[in-house]
Amino acid sequence: MPAPSAPTVPAVALDLDAARAEYQALLAEGLALDLTRGKPSGQQLDLSDALLTLVQPGEARAADGTDCRNYGGLVGLPELRAVFAELLQVPAEQLLACGNASLQVMYDVLAHAMFTTLPGGERPWAQESEVRFLCPVPGYDRHFTLAARFGVTLVPVALTGEGPDMDEVERLVAADPSIKGIWCVPKYSNPTGETYSEQTVRRLAAMPTAAPDFRLFWDNAYAVHHLTEDRVELLPVLQACAEAGHPDRAFVFGSTSKITYAGAGVAFFGSSTANLAWYSALASAQTIGPDKVNQLRHARFFPSTQSVLEHMERHRELLAPRFAAVHEVLEAELGPLGIASWTKPLGGYFVSLQVPAGCSSRVVRLAKEAGIALTPAGAAFPGGLDPQDSHIRLAPSFPSAAEVRAAMRGVAVCVRLAAAELAAQSAG
Numbered sequence: 458m459p460a461p462s463a464p465t466v467p468a469v470a471l472d473l474d475a476a477r478a479e480y481q482a483l484l485a486e487g488l489a490l491d492l493t494r495g496k497p498s499g500q501q502l503d504l505s506d507a508l509l510t511l512v513q514p515g516e517a518r519a520a521d522g523t524d525c526r527n528y529g530g531l532v533g534l535p536e537l538r539a540v541f542a543e544l545l546q547v548p549a550e551q552l553l554a555c556g557n558a559s560l561q562v563m564y565d566v567l568a569h570a571m572f573t574t575l576p577g578g579e580r581p582w583a584q585e586s587e588v589r590f591l592c593p594v595p596g597y598d599r600h601f602t603l604a605a606r607f608g609v610t611l612v613p614v615a616l617t618g619e620g621p622d623m624d625e626v627e628r629l630v631a632a633d634p635s636i637k638g639i640w641c642v643p644k645y646s647n648p649t650g651e652t653y654s655e656q657t658v659r660r661l662a663a664m665p666t667a668a669p670d671f672r673l674f675w676d677n678a679y680a681v682h683h684l685t686e687d688r689v690e691l692l693p694v695l696q697a698c699a700e701a702g703h704p705d706r707a708f709v710f711g712s713t714s715k716i717t718y719a720g721a722g723v724a725f726f727g728s729s730t731a732n733l734a735w736y737s738a739l740a741s742a743q744t745i746g747p748d749k750v751n752q753l754r755h756a757r758f759f760p761s762t763q764s765v766l767e768h769m770e771r772h773r774e775l776l777a778p779r780f781a782a783v784h785e786v787l788e789a790e791l792g793p794l795g796i797a798s799w800t801k802p803l804g805g806y807f808v809s810l811q812v813p814a815g816c817s818s819r820v821v822r823l824a825k826e827a828g829i830a831l832t833p834a835g836a837a838f839p840g841g842l843d844p845q846d847s848h849i850r851l852a853p854s855f856p857s858a859a860e861v862r863a864a865m866r867g868v869a870v871c872v873r874l875a876a877a878e879l880a881a882q883s884a885g
């Protein structure tokens with residue numbers, strides 16, 4: 458599915474007075490709706506409530522007899538690593554089960570790379586005059602914040618519908634040794650919903666890089682988050698890198714945040730043996746081991762890979778109607794006008810809406826005044842700056858389907874008004 462570009466000229470003339478009147482009526486409704494962040498709904502969280510009782514007194518031993526209440530086991534519980542290995546496409550012996558949040562693992566890995574030379578590297582990144590990361594856009598704002606925290610300069614690269622523009626990526630990484638990494642959300646990407654094609658993954662794995670310690674920050678946060686029966690496949694990146702002669706190129710991250718409890722699940726980190734040795738030596742200075750009791754309840758809740766996929770089906774039953782609501786309302790309210798385009802994702806948590814260039818911040822402001830909270834315009838771009846001011850990230854998971862419908866009708870009113878204002882300005 459190609460990423461939609463910003464529509465420019467309304468296909469149908471928009472009547473500014475009518476759009477204003479519609480908006481006044483929307484204000485009078487006094488809505489209070491929120492489509493800002495991709496949080497699971499309460500119903501989704503309820504699906505995992507067995508976690509709250511799965512470890513009872515006298516039952517805290519793992520399969521190998523380890524007492525999970527005690528220190529140790531930096532690599533995490535083997536039975537849980539085995540279940541998630543297949544889903545994250547990492548051999549179990551190369552997958553660590555970590556703490557409660559993959560973002561924290563990403564932060565740690567970046568911090569460690571700043572201060573300790575990576576396998577294949579010449580010096581810690583903090584000793585370079587500049588460190589740059591490619592960031593496919595629109596992307597995940599927390600990746601950008603995290604990189605900015607370490608003074609990493611972000612270089613935007615366009616997404617194409619099957620991953621980043623690889624001609625551009627290859628050109629940049631071949632020429633510039635300060636480019637040390639790229640942020641990738643390779644499956645059901647946040648926010649465009651796209652999945653990297655086999656060709657994209659192979660090119661990322663094989664491309665020559667000027668930096669000897671270049672890394673793919675492979676955030677597979679939505680590995681099993683299908684919205685249709687069509688389960689999209691991703692090429693296993695560690696294998697592709699090894700086959701291309703770059704076994705240390707990928708850092709794979711994932712978590713159960715949107716599988717069980719958001720922020721109270723289990724994070725995973727997968728990579729080559731050399732990278733894991735590098736990471737584990739540093740992690741052992743940070744902690745004596747992860748929360749194995751939480752890992753144990755997850756291992757009991759998910760006795761097999763199949764059980765995770767079945768659980769995700771129940772998430773899908775809750776999420777699909779909300780995504781359908783977004784699509785149906787946009788299609789009915791904006792489709793005939795030609796002033797907006799949007800993604801119809803096969804998985805993940807987001808819809809990307811493109812409005813006419815110069816309109817997205819206006820739409821978000823209008824929506825806010827009407828009681829509909831949207832992700833700030835530009836949030837999916839580094840520095841919060843969308844050069845076209847045309848992208849809006851919609852996150853329909855948390856409200857009910859009826860609330861999503863009401864919110865989207867309101868958003869459509871705001872898009873029509875902003876587009877009518879723009880058309881009037883250009884006419885005047």
Ligand code: PMP
Nearest residue numbers: 558559560597642647678712714
């Ligand atoms: N990566 C991506 C792409 C995400 O969308 C999210 C959640 N919004 C996260 C990471 C956060 O994951 P965790 O809770 O494991 O830190």
